[in-house]
Amino acid sequence: MRLSRMPKSAALLFCLVTSITLTACSTVSPRDREKANLYLELGTTYLVRGDYPLALKALLRSQKLNPDNASTQNNLGLAYYVRRRFNHAQKHFKRALELRPKFTEAENNLGRLYITVGLYKKAIRELKLATADLTYNHPAKSWSNLGQAYFYDRQYKQAKVALENSLQARHDSCKTMDIYGRTLYSLKDYKSAAESLDQAIRICGKSKFDQPHFYSGMSFYKLGEMDQARARFKELVSLFPTSRYAAQAQKMLEILK
DSSP states (O other): OOTTTSOHHHHTTSOOOOSOOOOOOTTSOHHHHHHHHHHHHHHHHHHHHTOHHHHHHHHHHHHHHOTTOHHHHHHHHHHHHHTTOHHHHHHHHHHHHHHSTTOHHHHHHHHHHHHHTTOHHHHHHHHHHHHTOTTOSOHHHHHHHHHHHHHHTTOHHHHHHHHHHHHHHOTTOHHHHHHHHHHHHHTTOHHHHHHHHHHHHHHHTTSSOOHHHHHHHHHHHHHTOHHHHHHHHHHHHHHOTTSTTHHHHHHHHHHTO
């Protein structure tokens, strides 16, 4: 997936270091440090554009010249993450945190990686550290990721609190609103779930995101509002005929005949 082309709500869950951070490593000459920073800047630009092979090439050159730059390590982690080289990504995120222990961007990214590979309790530990940083400029990212980690770990009450914190800071996130609605559904608050999921549908717009339609339909079904449920399932089948939820929506339409 390309960071520059993935849905905006998903891209915002990751933290790319776009400013160059100097390190005081005495073994690196001023000339090499300057060249390393130029490669870091170049690699970061490629990463933002979605040119991942070029990003990785530039960032590896930066690392070779100055291996102890935490920003380079974090962005290398992202470059490997988007290529689904998760072991390499984890190594670089951890190295970034060794070099700069209170590096919230790297904590957030490592937590996000743990969610991706299904290590939810590890993700929760990492993301709690990220959300504890009151000086961090993008708290919505960390709170959203923490909420998702709790959700997938079936800790729904904790997920609700974390996701509400994220939505207070950024109320127009498609992914966060969807997970929030699904959390409410899991807590059997079907009325609030339907409202949040319908809001997620509006926020997500034309993106190919079928989940809010399905769980909105299920929420209305649980509420006994069959016309609304039928409408949501029909929308899903019409808009996303090949999606993973289309078959389930079709089954629900058969039940609702």
